[in-house]
Amino acid sequence: MRFAPTPDEPRLTPFPGGIRLPAHKEVSTQRPIAALPLLPLYVVPLRQHIGEPARPIVQAGDRVLRGQMIGRPEGYVSVGVHAPTSGRVLAVEPRPVPHPSGLADLCVVIEADGEDRAVEPTPLDWHVMDASSLRNRLREMGLAGLGGAVFPSFIKLNPGARRSIPILILNGAECEPWITCDDLLMRQRASEILLGAQIMRHMLGAQQVLVGIEDNKPQAIASMMEAAIGSDIRVVAVPSIYPAGGGKQLTYLLTGRETPAHGLTTDVGVQVFNVGTAYALYRAVVHGEPLTSRIVTVTGHVAAPGNFEVRLGTPIADLLAAAGGELTGATGRVIGGPMMGFELKDTAAPVTKAVNCVLVKDAVHFPPPPPALPCIRCGACARACPMRLSPHELYWYARHRDFGKTQALNLFDCIECGCCSYVCPSHIPLVDYYRFAKSEIWAREREKKAADEARARHEFRLQRLEREKQEKAERLAKKAAERLESGAVSAQDPDAERKRAILAAAIEKARKAKEGVQPRNVDDLPEAVRKEIASIDARRTGGNGADPTP
């Protein structure tokens, strides 16, 4: 029975870099989680998780119940999608979704019938259930990480070849400013979260469960510690240094284990789940409810900021209305937090499993960034970088499109946390440069792959044509030889000499073909082009610095 941290608490290992940010958490923590009234219309995207979108299994006109599966997981990395209420399917069509691209995506549009009838819940007997079928049920019930990355949970709950993962970390750090959905969830539903954690621990075979919460959430810490009494789950307050909630950062902070580059925390024996995911897992397993709602923070420049239990598919416009609507002077909306969130283009877009916060901006808290000045190499970015990268060097090479160099400087280790941009005295949008460099590199790799494939196809075709030609010539030569021998070309024939010559030529041609004497595909090119090719060939064989045309 412990309330306060005791000396046997794990020692914190500070991760590199990081920044302290004004939290603005109090704006949305003034009242408990509120439910939204039932709405007339829900727009449920089929792609709410990382991986393959779910395949729609309803069509316009179908009647659905709350919790009924409307999208079946397709492929391995995928989870189910369920109706948020009972009603009628109006359409299965592309609609605006909350995504940085602003593009539309396939959604099931459901008109609520107001009765909110649910399918029969199917609680799972997780103690006795076979691990594989338990995971499969979670896949069907739509469980995906609610911290923002929405990776299918059933995959993360599979210890795989390792057989067990020794440490389970519940991520309650919530390091982004303004967002408080995990805070409120931990304050109000701590025991349920920890029950979810026990199920996770069972599935992973974990010996140790740690809960990491930033120390700017004392009420959540107290509530979770109280719920943990009697169990060996350790609730650990971590310093409020952004990005403590990053999976690799929190793992390092709590265990001192450094996740290898391009690896997963499971490589060092740690699995990390958001507290919201643990709660959703508890609802799914113990109450048999598929994932059809989540807690969303609505904060910033709205009349009544707070946290809401929101059905997935709720248009964000309706959610904003529930929070009293935007105040005059709102300058935009961010989905997620101010450090890593993206600008919402259309409030018709619905709440999905990935939407943890709708932040309405105003000119005071979110002034337009001052114009960028040249980099003065002050190194503030490098000191802030939690991955210990050299952001100023990456910027330099990204700006000059020297993408090879950006990769050598480990561009792809960048987690786009935004620390570097935040501290830059020159106000350079550094993260934008890294995104640009990454997408350019991806595009080039795609192009190169496509070109390689095209070349392979072309070479194969040439080979095939050549083989066919050779076979044909051989066939003809054989035939001609047979005719010659059989005396088909008789001495009496006046054309005999000519025919003999033709046949001999055919045999000669076949022999040449066999020897591999064949026209090159450059023979028909103009003189200038052939010269250029020759010079390139010369340069290639001549090695470095032998360029004849400087």
Added chain:
Amino acid sequence: MPTSPHIVLADNSVRAVMFKVLAALVPGVVVHAWMFGPAIWVSLLLTTLFCLVIEALVLAMRDLPLKPFLSDGSVLVTAWLLALSLPTLLPWWLYALGSLFAVLVAKHLYGGLGQNVFNPAMVGYAVLIVSFPAHMNLWPAPVGVAGHTPNLMEALDLVFAGQGAVSPDAYTAATPMDQLRAQVRTGLSAEAVAAASFGLHAKEALVLSYALGGLLLLAHRVITWHVPVAFLGALVATATLLHLIDPGRHADPLFHLLTGSTVLGAFFILTDPVSASTTPLGKLIYAGLAGVITVLIRSFGAYPDGVAFAVLLMNAAVPFIDAYTQPRVFGHSRGRRT
């Protein structure tokens, strides 16, 4: 379309960084005026004026906006560091020439703010000491040591008319460093000279005021500890070694610490972010070698002070140092080079 992050650190800008540097220089300037007379105001004003005008002209020629670049404060830092490195009471055109080389050549010909390989103020200083060694050796002596300390009017007269009521002999004197050189050559021991050197108390006050400014920069996280610690540490270590080998020829480390522009260099010049190394290990190497080179130039070179040349030499080595001292990226094993 705004992209993440949607917030930036408040009150943070190049201008804020540069003005913190200027503010940290104020104690040094005031003590300079107090110890060496008001002439520093004239040279400070002149370099400021020249640097600003040259910056504005070059910006106009390069079709760059005047306001953001003139107001970022970087050119003021260059001007002030140049003024504090040069003797006061030089003819005005030397200040103009120094400013020209600092701002036009060292800064803008290399691409402007953030692009200069060499510290602009040190380039200005180096050009003058190489080209006009006679002028650059006329250091006004501290108040009370010189026969006469020019007042503001006399200072203006000397700077602009080149002559005044007072002759240079009345207000200048060989610096402790020059004295040391001369005396060592004529056989007097370095220890005796250092002990008897005039004006070291004034130098001490000046050095302390620069150090105070440096601590302000550290406290405000404008600079990190690496450069001053490595530079002063290596300087003291090298000086101690030489002094132990031959105390008769080489001054003791305290003398090196308190004379020339050692402390100014440690906190304000070597720490110029643009021309310094940016990695933690790189900063130690960069500043440490600068400390060694400073003592070597002072002890064996032809020039009275070595800081400027040490800075410029190490500036040239920065791209190389940075390339080989990149920190180990999180999740990467140590020693794996990319």
